[in-house]
Amino acid sequence: MNLWEFLESKGQEYAPFDPRRAHRIYAKLAPKLHIENLKVIHLVGTNGKGSTGRFIALGLMQQGYKVLHFSSPHLWHFRERFFTHTGEVCDQTLQQAHEFLQQQDFVNEASYFEYATFLALYIAQGDDFLVLEAGLGGEFDSTSVIDSDLSVFTPIGFDHKDFLGTSIESIAGTKLRVMGKNVIMAPQHYRQCVSIAYEIAKDYHARIFALECIKSQTQYDVQYEKFCLTFGLQNTLDSSFWQGYVDYVSRYHLAEFLAQNLLVASFALQFFGIKIDFLTLPALNLHGRCEWLAPHILLDVGHNQECARALKSVIEQNFKQRRVILVYNTYSDKEVHCILELLKPHIQELWIFPLTHNPRVIARDELLAILEDLGIAYRDFVFEDMTDSKEYVIFGSFSVVAGFLDIWREKLCKIN
Template sequence: MNLAEFLESKGKEYAPFDPKRAHRIYAKLAPMLRLENLKVIHILGTNGKGSTGRFTALGLLQCGHNVLHFSSPHLWRFNERFYRNGTDVSDEALEEAHRFLQRYECVREASYFEYATFLGLYLAQGCEFLVLEAGLGGEFDSTSVLRAHLSVFTPIGIDHKDFLGDTIESIAGTKLRAMGANALLAPQTYTESSLIARTIAKEQGAKIFELGTIESSAQLCRELEVFSACFGLESKEDNEWWQAYRAYVARYGYAEFLAQNLLVASFVLHFFGLSVDFETFPVLDLRGRCEWLTPRILLDVGHNEECAKALKSVIEQNFKQRRVILVYNTYFDKSVRHILTLLSSCIKEVWIFPIIDNPRVIARSDLEAILQNLGIAYRDFALEDMRDFQDYVVFGSFSVVAGFLDAVGARWTRLSVNTLKQKESNAE
């Protein structure tokens, strides 16, 4: 059975959960894996894990290190979850990893995500760094089988309530209990997350640094000074670094939440004595993270209220109070009513994008009922009806973003904001 057939038999991400299974399997695999010299950066949280991890991986690559970035989910191909030294791993590399794992009977019971994690561990052999993004959990997540050199917690919000509980306390507790000996906490939406993090760090004897919001060079220097003192590091960034960082953010038109994730990644790199050169730092190469395709088409994957709030801010800042057509669809277990309520003031009309052959998609009748109740006009998505003069925001599940990009028939490279503005000016 090849890898594709084996994964198909696993039933995707939502297999029955056993909190001890991944640790039990790893205990048997560990002696056969060469991971002794691997530095592990564990990325946990609710929002921003993918971009924070990728910015970190790009920084490590720029500094000359071998790195594997394990992330999920993927847009088009399973290979996207394994980004090794600047590119997605090949089919051949994945099949080799699969053949290795299939030697051991214990892996047969692994869930889809657990098996993906173990593939990632095999593929990380020979790398210096593993940037390991957790799934929806924390302490029981398969990515927690490794001891992290640094645990990084992105903003924790309310999501996956069926698995993690319906309060921020239960969700944050599950994620934060995966904390290693050293932890970096990104600015949090909920104060409860910070309180729980400090309590867990004290119980576990971990060093923890809570990053504040940084809006100036002076704030950066203060935060770095405290961060460096916490972990016994040398503080070395300065005003010139801050100016280069802001210029880089402006060059690619990153939304503020992406700029914040880049700052978090910069602190991660500082933990390892590294710093990026923003003059040559590459653009974020994860698709669908608040990505501009044209001056009037914005893509963003997201499915909770925090994502919707961040997207609303981007729309208000960039579309000059023009209402947008929202190309949208999502899953039944998401806070659809709250999300659409938050975005309603920015929406001219919703175009419902079809998600095919996915049992988790919200029933069309349920989505229509919500839209009708909110007084939002809606219709089916139709590519042929898109117009150059209209503003579009493509938002929702990974299936929506991937399907839209397939529908338009091109996988554009992100353009700089200056280029986008120039194109818009020329068009007018």
């Protein structure tokens, strides 16, 4: 069967769960791959992996390196997960990788996501860098089968509790135990994550740089000196770097959390002796990461309290005291009550976006009960009722973002 039929037969992305399966498969597959000279940047965390990884990839491509950025999930097509220096891989390349894997009968037991990881390893042959984004989480994730040259930990929060644990300590431990010998850690909302990281780094004899939140040239200079000391790098501080960064953030209207992700990416690149040229760095090319579709329409993927806090900050900054219409839906395993409680002061009304044929979506009765409990006015989403005089935030799962963009593009095509 072809790749698409094979993936369809796999069902859910992470089921059935076996924490050692990917390692067993990779032990047999590794000798058949030619990735000895591939530098691997492993991204692990709860939030910000996609944008941080893409900024890293764009910075590498800017310097002429051959790169594969493997990310998940996708909005519309599976090939979105494989972004290279020439753009998204084509279906033919994916099918070729699939045919190679099908020659190894031991690979067939892999789950959907594990199989995607092995496709990425095959496609990355001959590249300079693989920017490898974890899926479910650290030590239980198929992306952990390969040793990394640099581990980058984005903000860690609550998600996938069934797999990772119900406390921030257990979640952080599971993710952080995958660290390699060189570690960059993004600013963390939960400070205990940093303490746990240092404890694990000590056991692993790893070098770790925990980045603090940076909002000024002075703070950057201090952090950069600490970074160089951690990894034994020459301090080549460039006074123009900070201004270039500030101008880029302003030029593309980056939200604060995206600006921080860009800084994390810049440190990851400087670990390899690469500095971003902000004058020619392209805009972030990932949909749904605090994306403005129009001056009155903001689109953002979010699935936990940390995402809601970041969105709350963006709403406060851009809409001031005005309340917005929140177009929303999500999955049943998310912290829906906590998320909506955080956003409630800024919600004029919630429009429920329809998600059909997806067993993970929260039951309508359950969502309505939460809205009633919080006292949030609601109705069903109707695109035709959107007007230029009101402000909208489309927020929730990747399915919501993809579904809204489908409608948005269809309507624009009819207008044009």
